[in-house]
Amino acid sequence: MKCFGRNERKFHLPEFVMSPDTHFIFSQTNNNQFTHHYFCMITYRKLSGSEIAALEANGCRSAGWELVEVAEPFITDHYRNVTFSGNVRLGTTHQPILRDGKIPMPTGIYDATIHNCTVGNGVLINRIGNYIADYNIGDNVVIENTGCISMSGESTFGNGVEVSVLNETGGREVPIYDCLSAHVAYIIAMYRHDNALVEHLRALIDSYVESKRSATGTIASNVTIINAGTLTDIYVGEYARIEGATRLRNGSIMSEEADPVKVGPNVMAEDFIICAGARVDEGAVLVHTFVGQATSLTRLFSAHDSLFFANCACENGESAAIFAGPYTVTMHKSSLLIAGMFSFLNAGSGSNQSNHMYKLGPIHQGVVDRGSKTTSDSYILWPAHIGAFSLVMGRHVNHSDTSRLPFSYLIENAGKSHLVPGVNLKSVGTIRDAMKWPKRDKRRTSRKLDFINFNLLSPYTVSRMMDGITLLDEIEITAGATSEFYSYQGLIITASALRKGRDYYRMAIDKFMGNSVLKRLEGLSITCDDDIRRRLQPTMEAGAGEWLDLSGLIAPKSEIKRLCLDIAEGKIDSLTEVNDRLHSLSVNYYELEWTWVVENFSRWWGKECSELTADDIAAIARRWCESVVKLDRMLYDDARKEFSSVARIGFGLDASTDRNRRHDFEQVRGEFERDPFVKMVLDHIAAKTAIHDDILARLPKK
Numbered sequence: 001m002k003c004f005g006r007n008e009r010k011f012h013l014p015e016f017v018m019s020p021d022t023h024f025i026f027s028q029t030n031n032n033q034f035t036h037h038y039f040c041m042i043t044y045r046k047l048s049g050s051e052i053a054a055l056e057a058n059g060c061r062s063a064g065w066e067l068v069e070v071a072e073p074f075i076t077d078h079y080r081n082v083t084f085s086g087n088v089r090l091g092t093t094h095q096p097i098l099r100d101g102k103i104p105m106p107t108g109i110y111d112a113t114i115h116n117c118t119v120g121n122g123v124l125i126n127r128i129g130n131y132i133a134d135y136n137i138g139d140n141v142v143i144e145n146t147g148c149i150s151m152s153g154e155s156t157f158g159n160g161v162e163v164s165v166l167n168e169t170g171g172r173e174v175p176i177y178d179c180l181s182a183h184v185a186y187i188i189a190m191y192r193h194d195n196a197l198v199e200h201l202r203a204l205i206d207s208y209v210e211s212k213r214s215a216t217g218t219i220a221s222n223v224t225i226i227n228a229g230t231l232t233d234i235y236v237g238e239y240a241r242i243e244g245a246t247r248l249r250n251g252s253i254m255s256e257e258a259d260p261v262k263v264g265p266n267v268m269a270e271d272f273i274i275c276a277g278a279r280v281d282e283g284a285v286l287v288h289t290f291v292g293q294a295t296s297l298t299r300l301f302s303a304h305d306s307l308f309f310a311n312c313a314c315e316n317g318e319s320a321a322i323f324a325g326p327y328t329v330t331m332h333k334s335s336l337l338i339a340g341m342f343s344f345l346n347a348g349s350g351s352n353q354s355n356h357m358y359k360l361g362p363i364h365q366g367v368v369d370r371g372s373k374t375t376s377d378s379y380i381l382w383p384a385h386i387g388a389f390s391l392v393m394g395r396h397v398n399h400s401d402t403s404r405l406p407f408s409y410l411i412e413n414a415g416k417s418h419l420v421p422g423v424n425l426k427s428v429g430t431i432r433d434a435m436k437w438p439k440r441d442k443r444r445t446s447r448k449l450d451f452i453n454f455n456l457l458s459p460y461t462v463s464r465m466m467d468g469i470t471l472l473d474e475i476e477i478t479a480g481a482t483s484e485f486y487s488y489q490g491l492i493i494t495a496s497a498l499r500k501g502r503d504y505y506r507m508a509i510d511k512f513m514g515n516s517v518l519k520r521l522e523g524l525s526i527t528c529d530d531d532i533r534r535r536l537q538p539t540m541e542a543g544a545g546e547w548l549d550l551s552g553l554i555a556p557k558s559e560i561k562r563l564c565l566d567i568a569e570g571k572i573d574s575l576t577e578v579n580d581r582l583h584s585l586s587v588n589y590y591e592l593e594w595t596w597v598v599e600n601f602s603r604w605w606g607k608e609c610s611e612l613t614a615d616d617i618a619a620i621a622r623r624w625c626e627s628v629v630k631l632d633r634m635l636y637d638d639a640r641k642e643f644s645s646v647a648r649i650g651f652g653l654d655a656s657t658d659r660n661r662r663h664d665f666e667q668v669r670g671e672f673e674r675d676p677f678v679k680m681v682l683d684h685i686a687a688k689t690a691i692h693d694d695i696l697a698r699l700p701k702k
Contacts, residue, residue, distance in 0.1 A: 078108025086116035138221030155233035160209035182309035182551035196568035294442035325551035398490035421501025426634035451586035514624025543595025625692035
């Protein structure tokens, strides 16, 4: 027996499976347009007369025993009450299998009907209610107490299914495939103004989808399928576990050894892709749905025509026609996400949006930029566009666009929508989210599909804060500096909130720009102004101008435009190349970011980077440190609210003194000064102050 691997572009599996001397072990589609197949060369032989007699004595039947081939050693006792039909190949069964890693079970086939299948080595198939037909089954597979596994004809296993996101009536359909990234999906869905781009990109996808077409299904090695119902036209990758699923139809489960997939009890899924590391469990219902890497959809969550990319977590609620970028989270029964684009979202209980106020159908859509939160019972009437890292509380029906005012609160008060610009920059919750997202990246696969930038401050958010300052200035000038309230797109902004928001933005921009400069000078021995200027030269031309957030990937608009033009003009001929270009933007983020900083430096600091002196660097360092410390002090004060007397309500229920009630609170919640986040803020202040002192010490003295 000889094993080998092979890389092949657009490789049609059935040609090799049905060859006379090749036994398919498993297939792994893990490199865009390339499929990595592993085969094992096995010598098969026909059954002997005595073996046929022994099998028939064991209750086995076949209308054509000459079509059944077996590998050595062949043990007839490991086949009981089996009906064989069509071309069947059987691997070895001399080694027992450890079910759940601990219970030894004899391999073989028992109480089943097998039609046109190749079965690998060390496989246990037991109690199949109907049949298994037209499948290649890898090594060390367990299929037990399952209804039916079959092919209905040729299939692409969920690849190419059209998912109608955002607009329920269509127009932004995204064809899903097993290595779809959030960024490619974003371009397909949102760039409908560029017909040539969409046409050529879809052609690349169509070509990839056709490479998946087969009349033979695959259950790869080390898969477990137990207590399941009906599986039709399903590709199952390595190490997947399907346990108690009710019905799976036309889909791919892209499991792998490093990042297995679990599909659990009572799951029903149709026209779907489930990526590595994902979990679909506990009664989830999916129709026309893409489930990204390490995403979890559980506890009766239902989704149709929805895309979920890396590390989403959804329970209990419902989604319809949503584009859920990385880290979209909804956990409550009464929550509905509909016809919206989200990423890094935390949806509170009862969160809802609607596009019901229509005359031509459910055509309205909404966008909630990255990092936002919706509180319990919040409501947004589409169309609307909520700025990045905003908090939405209450009901809002004004169709507002706050994209130029990120880090804001949108709050209902007495039936009216109030906007508090920039206030989320001093919120503990915002900083905690930014810290926890990288730590909660559960992807274990070596090939991550989504290129995620976790930065709170980036050219994307900082440019919007710069525009926000300009916008707030214009609002104030238009209504007059003495006004008590200002109006913007039907939203109310108090004079105090306007001025404070402007100050918050300035501090955050100082923090970002100053940090960028000081990071470039880190470790530099500075003897003169020319040392500074040389180090601050951009290393890449790209990066200037507007920046975009392509559902997790933050990149210059100019480079995305260049990529789109190359696709539209046919200069890119594979999805691999598209993903490589996107990956390059992710890898080179900080160099691209620095080009943007240099371009905008004079706008913010009043001087070009090429003109900076040691005195300028000292001034920048002082202003940067002041802004950082001010923002950290605000975070410190915000954290203190969690330890106030109000926060202690409900503690020490039967305590007779305030001291005992406070002690009960501290035993559960800890002391303020010892809280990990509070300590982190204080450590951050000390660290940034030390950086400030270090740069001043390294500057030449006059």
